[in-house]
Amino acid sequence: MAQRVLVTRPEPGATRTARRLEALGFEPVILPLSETRPLPVARESVPSGATAIAVTSANALRHAPSGLVERLRGLPCHAVGAKTAESARKAGFYSVNEGPGDAAALADMIAIELGKATVAYLCGRVRMPDFERRLGVNGVRVVPIETYDTVALTPAPSFVRQQLGGQPIDAVLVYSARAAAAFGSLMEMHAEADFLMRNARCLCLSGRIASALVGGIRVEVARDPNEDALLALLGDPD
Known part of the structure; x- marks a missing residue:
């Protein structure tokens, strides 16, 4: 029987991860514990x-807003990794530099390439x-432009029960500290969830x-x- 894997990340990422899990032979269970919401800019x-x-997150x-992208698309865009770089190209940025997949390494790369510059983040x-x-330590001026917020979700007991389907969960994928806190609250508030996930591995x-x-x-x-590294922890699907 395939491992049942709980996906706690927000949509639309949760559905994309579920498809990856299915392709690998796992049984995904989608239960987002946070969501992203746009902010006025x-x-x-x-x-x-x-x-x-x-950019260190595709959510950003x-x-x-389309008007913001139009104002910035002529500047070189430094994305943290392959997926974020792909999102930047789809958003309309003309020149996208793909980073090594780690925010700290991206900061070092930008500092070496740009020197004492101003970067819109x-x-x-x-x-x-x-x-x-x-970046600041290396003399780069960073101006954050916040385009979204992440908020914790408290799923209704009926929805939790529906998603879990009365079957134990073998592993839980946790993508953020906010989702981790929400997962702890879920286990405290829902006795059935605690029972079905008490032996699960939290990845x-x-x-x-x-x-x-x-x-x-x-x-x-x-x-x-x-x-990729997170899913590698799952091991064999059976």
Whole structure:
């Protein structure tokens, strides 16, 4: 019997991950524990002296207003990895540089290439400060442009019951600290969810995310902060 894998990431990413899991032979169970919502972006938020764009999340592009993209698309766009780079091209950026898949490594790459420049950073309201701090230390001025927010979800008991289908979950994919906290709340609030997932492995995208999980949960951390490394933790589907 195939492993049942709970996908906690927001849509539309949850459905994309579910398709990947099915192709690998797993049984996906979609239960988003957070969602992304667009934020209003003022025209004056775009710095006049910016010479490049940085993006560490495809959500920042997905929620970016069309007018903002039109103003910025002529600048070189530095994307954290392959999927974000693909999103940038689809959004209409003319010149996209694909990064190594890690935000810290992208910051170092930008600092080496641009020197003391001004970079417009398309990002979310909820984010780790390391990327901006690392660029700042290297003399790069970073101007964040927040295009979306991430909020935790509290699924209704009836929806949780419907998605779980009364069958145990073998593994849980956790993509953010916010989802990790929401997962802990879910286990506390729903006795059935706690029963069906108490023996599941919680597979986390990073150590920071894993640290947000509490209790006697079995936690494993991906070798690299990307979905390929996360799914590699699943092992054999049967």
